[in-house]
Amino acid sequence: MNESEIRRLIDQVRDNGISRKQFIRHMIGAGLTVPMAAQMLLTSGLAQAQTASNYKPTKRGGGGALKVLWWQGATLLQPHFASGTKDQEGSRIFYEPLGAWDADGNLIPILAAEVPSLANGGVSRDGKSITWKLKKNVQWHDGKPFTADDVVFTAAYAADPATSAYTSGSYKDVKVTKVDSHTLKVEYQKPSPFWADPFVSAAGMIIPKHIFESFKGATSRDAPANLKPVGTGPYKFVDFKPGDMLRGAINTNYHEANRPYFDTIEMKGGGDAVSAARAVLQTGEYDYAWNLQVEDELLVRLEQGGKGKTSIIPGGNIEFIQLNMTDPWTETDGERSHPKSKHPILTEFAVRQAISLCIDRDGVQKFIYGRTGIATANFLNNPQRFVSKNTKYEFNPDKAAQVLETAGWKKGADGIREKGGKKLKLVFQTSINSPRQKTQQIIKQAAQKAGIDIEIKAIPASVYFSSDPANPDTYTKLFVDMQMFTTTMPQPDPEIFMNQYLSDQFATKANKWLGRNSTRYSNPEYDKTYLAAQSEMDPVKRAALFVKMNDMPVNDIAIIPVVYRPRVSAAVNNLVAPLSGWDNDLWLLKDWYKNT
Amino acid sequence: MFRYILRRLLIAVPSLLGISLVLFSVLALAPGDPFSDLVSNPNIPAEVALALRQKFGLDDPLMVRYWNWLTAMVQGDWGYSFISRINVETLIMQRIPVTLLVIGSSQVLALCIAIPVGVYAATRPYSLFDQIASTLAFIGFSLPTFFTGILLILFFSIHLDWLPFVYRADIPETGWRFFWEHFKQMIMPVTVLGLFQAGALTRYVRSAVLDIIRLDYVTTARSKGLSEKVVITKHVLRNALIPVVTLVALQMPAIFGGAIVTEQIFRVPGIGSLIISSMLANDTPVVMAVTFVFSTLVIACNLFADILYGWLDPRISYN
Secondary structure, three states: OOOHHHHHEEEEEEEEOOOOOHHHHHHHOOOHHHHHHHHHHHHOOOOOOOOOOOOOOOOOOOEEEEEEEEEOOOOOOOOHHHHHHHHHHHHOOOOOOOOOEOOOOOEOOOOOOOOOOOOOOOOOOOOEEEEEOOOOOEEEOOOOOOOHHHHHHHHHHHHHHOOOOOOHHHHHOOOEEEOOEEEEEEEEOOOOOOOOOOEHHHHHHOHHHHHHHHOHHHHHHHHHHOOOOOOOOOEEEEEEEOEEEEEEEEEOOOOOOOOOOEEEEEEEEOOOOHHHHHHOOOOOOOOEEEOOOHHHHHHHHHOOOOEEEEEEEOOEEEEEEOOOOOOOOOOOOOOOOOOOOOOOOOOHHHHHHHHHOOOOHHHHHHHHHHHHHHOOOOOOOHHHHHHHOOOOOOOOOOHHHHHHOOOOOOEOOOOOOOOOOOEEEEEEEEEEEEHHHHHHHHHHHHHHHOOOOOEEEEEEEEHOOOOOOOOOOOOOOOOEEEEEEOOOOOOOOOOOOHHOHHHEEOOOOOOOOOOOOOOOOOOHHHHHHHHHHHHHOHHHHHHHHHHHHOOOHHHOEEEEEEEOOOOOEEOOEEEEOOOOOOOHEEEEEEEOOOOO | HHHHHHHHHHHHHHHHHHHHHHHHHHHHOOOOOOHHHHHOOOOOOOOHHHHHHHHOOOOHHHHHHHHHHHHHHHOOOOOOOOOOEEEEEEEHHHHHHHHHHHHHHHHHHHHHHHHHHHHHHHHHHHOOHHHHHHHHHHHHHOOHHHHHHHHHHHHHHOOOOOOOOOOOOOOOOOOOHHHEEEEEEEEHHHHHHHHHHHHHHHHHHHHHHHHHHHOOOHHHHHOOOOOHHHHHHHHHHHHHHHHHHHHHHHHHHHHHHHHHHHHHHHHHOOOHHHHHHHHHHHOOOHHHHHHHHHHHHHHHHHHHHHHHHHHHHHOOOOO
């Protein structure tokens, strides 16, 4: 099935020629998955059928206490200052966005009456404006009504540079206007195929105007409500001790029938991931534990306790290796890894190819990550429609040796290859983290066989992931030959995720190494494709553009994907907790319940 | 006496200044900053991190930052947490009661074990009891708390399923259940800390009693026909405890330090777990305030021990 055919079908659905179901069946016939087909309709502006909820309780409350364990406790409850997910999750108990992402990357209305689409007039034809219709009869926890004013205020609050909101990126370039008390219009500067960023998911939590009005801008840090949230969510605020305990009680005026199920919620912070897994899987002391960065082997053993189970939710996070395209060892204009410099060895394709052949991804998955890291050839692994079929990986040190031999790299007396007086020696850095050091070892050994000498370097995570301009060991600087880390894909749309290979994103001294392209990969074709994708309103074409972008650095072997990392959490057996790899764990807290 | 205390207090001021300067420089030189998370997040514009650094004065030179901190501290302003965005003293005050409860209970437990065991062992030196007590005491202070803590969790929480291993400062129950739940969750952390302390203390009590028991006045008391019980409690113990009391006072800061690990293992929301999470988040003002509290405590405890010693032992003079 080719592109024009798909487009014809979508048009038919639009004109009610065929039903949504028929369309999806056609697409499955063409080898696509259901969520992928559903997404095509969504981004083409066709309202999607609500995913049938499995929510069973028939009355509000009565579920007792829900006890969740966050081994890094929430430290503040203002969603627009939430730097890590721990704070977003804490805020998410009380605040809600207009829409949220489900596990398949579909947009689900929360405070919105419906998801904007071309069909319902919510998405303009030119892709430059969105109209959100809000749910009526939603109340803030203090009884005041929720209106479009609150949403407009939230945008203004976050966009104000003096507020220094962590979410400002989602709001600074959009214009939000109120249409009537429950309708608002969001205007974008250019056609925006990915319009679902402001007011959606973690960055989109709406805060009440009447509470925060006098704390906008420079005074934002003084707002008492930063620690005592007043939201619209399923639970009302009771008590908060930063980093330790967060408690909430049922919101009896919640805007959806029969929800929530639990009478109270308790989020305990502190400790470590392993004991958090124990408290759920082995003793059942807690109902749910977040972000279990624990070796899979141990998780499997804990699960045998029979009290709980782990959930492994796919998202877009990827553990990958970057090869430095610039020269980290000599200074050009007083700067190492200067954009204008060329790496003495790694600019040769054969060398990059040989390194890639020395990486045993299946072995890394099997022996190190288990269910929590799946071997992949792609940088972009999710949602399905963005996944490239044009890439593959191979582990074959002998072939690597051959490739190098043909390219003129001859083995010296010490077993290390050299050419033109240059030795095939590389420094490979990553953060201190046991699975990463094991991966480094696996790669080093295979590379040795092929005649490449890899020197391993491990840096404490607090240094490696910091932004300190004076420290040479941060990952954005990449002052060595290669490095490995996980980059996170926070949204189901790859637009922001894929900006890290743009030429104008180079990490340089001038931008204090805040640029995201630390590999220093530069390809005019990539830049052009990215620009085209940014305003491509046709979802099928746009997906194809992202696949093309994935293929460029991957097939040029500027980067080597290793494993993609699903999110891992644990819940007691009878807890029903819908999770999503594209949103916070508590994105659908209103639908959590226990089977009795 | 009063002059002595005054002199000691005056000496404490430059020591505290020196300590604060060292702490501040070390923290400032340490890598990482509280807003490093922002940089790796593609959704947050780089300007936000820069604006925040400026707003919280992180771009000022070290001495300016130190001076700002010091002047604020003198006025009773402990600083402002970058991460929680509230005042540091609020954060510390929330945590102190739990720490005091856990540390206090463990200290009481340690004394309840160390004094009777130490005295009994000293009155029968090299007996079987003494040897067993000495061995256990050695094991007690050789095993680190993070090891015994995990051992207890594995045995009592996971194997037997008797005790909870997640400590909760606010228990919703009321009445007797409230106390019962509190008691149950405190057993393990208090035992871990208490036994660790008891090990060292038992050895100390034993040797102190051994020193005294050989003295002539004890023989005199015995020859007067006093019962062994009276000799031990009235004549030996009172004098033997003088150095023990000083030791306890001197050790208080060390106990706070030891509690850091225990608090982390059992998720006790005390000042120790606060300092760990703040360090991990590079929340310098909180780390600074807590370490400063600890160092003040060291100085105060030293002073307290000296004064107490003189009060208990009139032979000591302060001139």
